[in-house]
Amino acid sequence: MGWFWRKMNKKRTLERGAMVLKDLIELGHGISNPIKFFSADEILKATNNFSKSNHVFRLAYYSDWYSGKNENHPMILIKKRARFWSLRTDLMCRDIAVSSMVSGHKNFLKLVGCCLELEKPVLVYDGVKKHYRLKISEQTWKRRMKIAEDIATALAYLHTAFPRPFVYRTLFPWNILLDEDGVAKLIDFSFCVSIPEGETFVRVDRAEGFYSWLLDDSGISLDRVVSEKTDVFAFGMFMGRRLLLGNRRIGEKEESEGGGSDTGYASKMKRRVQNVMSKLKEDRRMEEIADPKMIEKMGHISEQELCQMNAFLMLSRRCIGPSEEVPTMVEVAKELKKIQRSPYNDSSSPSDETQFDSAQDISSSVILSNQT
Template sequence: MNFFSKERNRRRKEELFIRNGKILLERFIKSCNGKCNPIRSFSAEEIKIATNNYDPQNIITKDGYYNLYEGFLQDRQVSVMKFTDEGGAEGGFNTIVFASQMRHKNILKLIGCCLESQLPTLVFESAQRLTLANRIYSPGEPHLSLTERLKIAMEIANAIAYLHCGFPRPIVSRTIKSSNIVFHGENIAKLFDFELSMSIPEGETEIEDSVKGTDGYAAPEYVATGIFNEMSDVYGFGTLLLELLTGKRAINVNGQDESLEHRVVSLQDYVKIHIARNDFTKIIDPKIVATVLTPEMEEQLQAFPELALKCLNWSAGDRPTMIDLAKQLRNMYKSACQIMS
């Protein structure tokens, strides 16, 4: 690269840094009055080296607008969130603003970001190469036991309860799903994606926005009206609980179970059909009960869909709060640990 090319490249990075920095500052002031945890600024070259030039083999997970990479930055293992489409710019800035406010053991810690590229790039603490979706659906992965699944559910419930109750204005996630849950250290489950998150305005109890998110997780009142609040997250969490119980994806369940004689799209309907038939044990992921289903285990497992279906209540007002769910799951987890010991 000759001198003039290098100079053009340097000026372009400076222009992007100033433009993106201005946008980010405006978002910080609007969302949290500029108050957030300190985060670092990284250069585009540092991020490129950290990810081995965004090597596809280093991808932990990918979504519509971004890839999450494993990387090493200054001899420290990190996770790098790179947005791959112009449509992801909004989500990138949004994730920086919300993730930088978080201090919770079940939310992936944001270390810093790079504003020298066209789209913001985020640097988080390290995450394992497997998402929860990988652990549930990939046939080659080790089985998740009942206690492990309850632990994951409890940890994510704690994280969502923190979003709803840990700030002056409740934060609604709208991105709760198994592919947005990663693991850190000793299998600690963590949320990391806040691209669709919004704070409920002061003095209000709900928000109106265009319908976004993933089929099977979006609450019916949100899909119908574009209006949502914390109870919409509870609905998505209910779907996650059923995934943990059944080992099946949130939609198109017919394609995952040939024993169903008529078309069933939602995981919720699939579970309800089998419960009505008194076929409860048929909905349990075989990986949970690889050998014998004891009466004590069956009692624990029956509580799982009961709790999930409460979350999936058609009426938002009849769903439990995330605080209540976190407490119930903690008790279920402790009980399961005693049974398995």
């Protein structure tokens, strides 16, 4: 029976390779960095059959990460889907394709290659630098601002660096890694979609993530329309809910109705998101809304830090505001850099309306300077 399984394995590998190639041609016009296709034996040997001693960490509930090495790579980092995570193969191939396109940028992991022979494809990254899970509660205010800038820059790159803009769609803390130098890197492009040429949005089959609905004047649309503003809104929530509030569910009431239906889930997420939005827009002292764990570590908030937090909050509000007024991710990345560098004081506090450089200047200074 060995010949049968080898034949099936070869067929599966060819089908997956065709999916990756199709995505590369369709999404990036063939633009990608060279990657190696590892055999199953090479991956098993590099990780000692995915041994516990090679296990680095688990992200959320869907992926395990292993360290390894082989003759050509002294240190590699391997992502393997958790056994009980039934992600569709086409989405894993999408992750491989987009990862290969962005791996030259410092705010993404450098993809070395992949293995399509195993039951679930694995991705192989350069592991020379150590990488860690993002634990927001352990981050200082200064580090949180830098993490925000790094991720904003990554999203801006997805929106502007390719013939067809990419929309990330699923911005969660477990999709962010920190390297040993403290640089934040966005990972997992399984649900990433591209906007067709000449269009400003795309309709998707499924709404993935809490913020996969386009914010409009009436609230959160449930028509599964995805655009660059979807990422801007999600990032604004990430800034406010995760980095500033510390993910506290202030005043939220967990509701069980709705079951597992799409409509029930969407309604529940809409209520949760609107609750956070209302908290971010309340006129309260920063000491009352900021993450208490962060405030405790700081001991005392300086005038400069307080001004930075207020500017950070205002930028978050703009990102989750009316859709026709939200900034682009390029503008957000530029403003975050400015917030960190500007010596704010009482006479020069930031306003809601921020002046930006030209799009060309922003792209060159914020996006291209972060490529490696």
